[in-house]
Amino acid sequence: MNIVPRKEIPEDILKDSVLAHIAAAYFSVGKRLERKTRCSATRGFILSTLRGGATLNQNQIATLLGLDRTVVHRAIKLMAQEGLVAERKAKSGRAIHVHLTPKGNRYRERLIKARVAADENIRHQLTSDERTTLLRLLKLIADLAF
DSSP states (O other): OOSSOTTTSOHHHHHHOHHHHHHHHHHHHHHHHHHHHTOOHHHHHHHHHTGGGOOEEHHHHHHHHTOOHHHHHHHHHHHHHTTSEEEEEOSSSSOEEEEEOHHHHHHHHHHHHHHHHHHHHHHHHSOHHHHHHHHHHHHHHHHOOO
C-alpha cells in the first residue's frame, strides 16, 4: 500500500528512509482527517489550545503551537467570522484575547469524535501484537538521539 501519492515523496527517498515513511504516514493520516472533517491542522491546533475555557491572545497561541503569528492571525479571523471563536480587546495593551464560543466547542467535539473514530478504525485493522509492536517502535524512534 502506498501511503501518499508518489508525486509527494519520490520513491528513491521512501526506499531507504525510515523517517520518510513515518512522515508519509503522518501526513497521509492528517490529510485524510482534514478532508473528512474539513478542518485544517492549524485550525485543529488552535481549537485544542483554547480547550477547557482557555483565553489566550494570538501571540500566545502562535508561540504555544510554534506557528507563524500571521498564520494564526488569519486562521483566527476566519474562525471568528464562522463563529467558532470570539475575540475581545484586552483591558490593557493591544492584545486581543481569543476564546472558544459554544459553537466552537461543539465543532471541536466533532473533530475529536472523528479522530477517535479514525483511531478505532486503525485499532481494528491491526492485531493486538501489531499495535503493541508499532507503538513500541514509534516510542523507540521518538527517543533516539541523532
